[in-house]
Amino acid sequence: MIEISLQKKLKSSSGDMILDVKLNIAKEKLVTLYGKSGAGKTSFLKIIAGLLNPDSGYIKVDNSIWLDTDKNLNLRPQKRNIGFVFQEYALFPNMTVKENLIFAMAKDQNKKIIQELIDIVDLGNLQNRKPNTLSGGQKQRVALARALVQKPQILMLDEPLSALDQEMRNKLQQYILEVHKEYKLTTILISHDISEIIKMSDYLIEIDHGKIIDQGLPMEIFTNNKVNAKFQFTGEVINMVKQDFIFIITVLIGKDLVKVVADDNEAKRIKIGDKVLIASKAFNPIIHKID
Amino acid sequence: MIDWNPLILTFKLAFITTVLLLIISIPLSYWLAFAKSKMKPVIETFVSMPLVLPPTVLGFYMLIAFSPSNAFGNWLDEWLGLRLVFSFEGLVLASVIYSLPFMVHPLQSGFANLSPILKDASYVLGKSKMTTLFKVLLPNLKPSLLTGIVLAFAHTIGEFGVVLMIGGNISGKTKVASIAIYDEVESLNYDVANTYSLILFAITFVILLLVYLVNGGYLKRFL
Numbered sequence: 001m002i003e004i005s006l007q008k009k010l011k012s013s014s015g016d017m018i019l020d021v022k023l024n025i026a027k028e029k030l031v032t033l034y035g036k037s038g039a040g041k042t043s044f045l046k047i048i049a050g051l052l053n054p055d056s057g058y059i060k061v062d063n064s065i066w067l068d069t070d071k072n073l074n075l076r077p078q079k080r081n082i083g084f085v086f087q088e089y090a091l092f093p094n095m096t097v098k099e100n101l102i103f104a105m106a107k108d109q110n111k112k113i114i115q116e117l118i119d120i121v122d123l124g125n126l127q128n129r130k131p132n133t134l135s136g137g138q139k140q141r142v143a144l145a146r147a148l149v150q151k152p153q154i155l156m157l158d159e160p161l162s163a164l165d166q167e168m169r170n171k172l173q174q175y176i177l178e179v180h181k182e183y184k185l186t187t188i189l190i191s192h193d194i195s196e197i198i199k200m201s202d203y204l205i206e207i208d209h210g211k212i213i214d215q216g217l218p219m220e221i222f223t224n225n226k227v228n229a230k231f232q233f234t235g236e237v238i239n240m241v242k243q244d245f246i247f248i249i250t251v252l253i254g255k256d257l258v259k260v261v262a263d264d265n266e267a268k269r270i271k272i273g274d275k276v277l278i279a280s281k282a283f284n285p286i287i288h289k290i291d
Numbered sequence: 292m293i294d295w296n297p298l299i300l301t302f303k304l305a306f307i308t309t310v311l312l313l314i315i316s317i318p319l320s321y322w323l324a325f326a327k328s329k330m331k332p333v334i335e336t337f338v339s340m341p342l343v344l345p346p347t348v349l350g351f352y353m354l355i356a357f358s359p360s361n362a363f364g365n366w367l368d369e370w371l372g373l374r375l376v377f378s379f380e381g382l383v384l385a386s387v388i389y390s391l392p393f394m395v396h397p398l399q400s401g402f403a404n405l406s407p408i409l410k411d412a413s414y415v416l417g418k419s420k421m422t423t424l425f426k427v428l429l430p431n432l433k434p435s436l437l438t439g440i441v442l443a444f445a446h447t448i449g450e451f452g453v454v455l456m457i458g459g460n461i462s463g464k465t466k467v468a469s470i471a472i473y474d475e476v477e478s479l480n481y482d483v484a485n486t487y488s489l490i491l492f493a494i495t496f497v498i499l500l501l502v503y504l505v506n507g508g509y510l511k512r513f514l
Binding site: 046049050051076077078079080082083084086088090091092093094103104106146147149150 | 406408409411412413414415416417418419426427430431
């Protein structure tokens with residue numbers, strides 16, 4: 001169990017803002033922070049990591065207190081047992097993939113973990129390469145593996161997949177879920193991608209302007225509890241064409257384009273670029289084995 | 292045959308100065324790049340002063356300060372046995388101050404241009420500031436380090452005003468190449484002056500060329 005209570009005045013592009021968050025996170029859950037850029041999500045993660053000092057606050061992880069401004073207690077980032085995956089990877093350019101992982105080891109740690117992680121994220125044939133020769137997806141796999149070397153109590157991922165294409169995203173999402181389960185991690189993820197959030201997270205926290213405005217199961221929050229379907233996808237509206245009395249709406253789900261019919265009333269509330277949920281309740285979907 | 296002493300002295304001075312500058316400038320430029328202290332602009336100004344100040348001004352004040360007839364110079368002389376005027380030690384100190392900006396500036400901008408998340412990433416992995424500095428930051432600053440080392444070295448070779456003010460012209464002790472050239476010209480020995488000048492010209496040209504070759508990546512396939 002992680003108890004967090006933080007206050008900090010932040011300067012954002014739209015003026016000053018107070019980050020004020022109180023939150024409990026259950027062990028071994030994957031929790032996603034969701035919200036507009038500049039809402040304070042990254043600052044929140046940095047404060048938990050000890051990279052940014054709050055004005056006041058309290059952080060307790062399991063039974064150890066990391067931060068208690070009332071008692072003037074503030075553990076250095078070095079003393080907090082966390083793994084952090086940055087959006088920009090933050091790999092050390094002077095070290096090879098393997099050296100990046102070895103550098104991350106604690107003083108008296110068994111070297112076995114390095115090979116184990118290299119195998120989990122499939123870096124075997126890249127381990128002697130320098131980071132600047134790797135693709136974005138490969139870099140992020142190294143960053144993920146590096147963050148796990150010391151078996152952290154909390155794994156934090158700051159928009160780790162936003163720079164990757166859809167296919168790479170799907171793969172990386174699998175890797176993250178796999179290590180999250182394998183190492184029994186408590187994971188905090190920042191993401192903007194609704195389908196990614198629904199696919200990955202146990203719990204969703206929506207932050208706006210420094211405050212939590214909604215929290216709960218991702219599906220319930222995104223659908224406002226309106227749908228109770230057994231069969232649904234989320235996607236993005238790519239195109240809308242009016243044909244006679246109906247609209248044909250093209251939706252991008254994953255990497256597939258799907259056309260959906262909507263009536264005037266439904267179409268009025270939707271515009272190109274919107275995230276939408278496509279669900280079907282009344283009929284039985286057909287199932288086909290693919291391979 | 293020319294007297295090789297001034298040249299040897301010049302390179303000895305440049306070498307010692309560069310090593311000392313490296314030791315001083317790494318912490319100093321780290322602090323200048325990352326600290327948010329109110330003192331920073333003042334320190335930055337002091338570091339940069341030798342760039343604009345006539346070398347003679349610097350040399351003059353050092354001459355006054357370190358003269359044994361002054362309280363401070365006297366104290367240095369009696370308690371530490373350090374006589375800084377007209378001595379090689381004095382030349383080293385003057386050169387360190389005079390070439391300081393040439394080492395600090397490249398390092399400072401190198402530190403400032405490194406992505407700040409490299410430091411964050413290392414701290415989160417439990418690494419101390421020292422480990423982070425030596426294993427992560429400095430290895431990624433090689434071009435800046437090389438530029439700083441070479442500029443400081445070359446600049447010390449080219450020094451004249453400060454050296455003449457505080458060191459004088461003592462053969463074998465403080466008579467460096469630049470002063471020897473001046474000396475020879477005054478005595479109308481143009482041939483000797485020309486030899487010294489050519490040697491300095493060639494060496495500094497080669498040193499600077501090497502830096503641009505290395506930093507421009509032209510030597511990648513040989514290194």
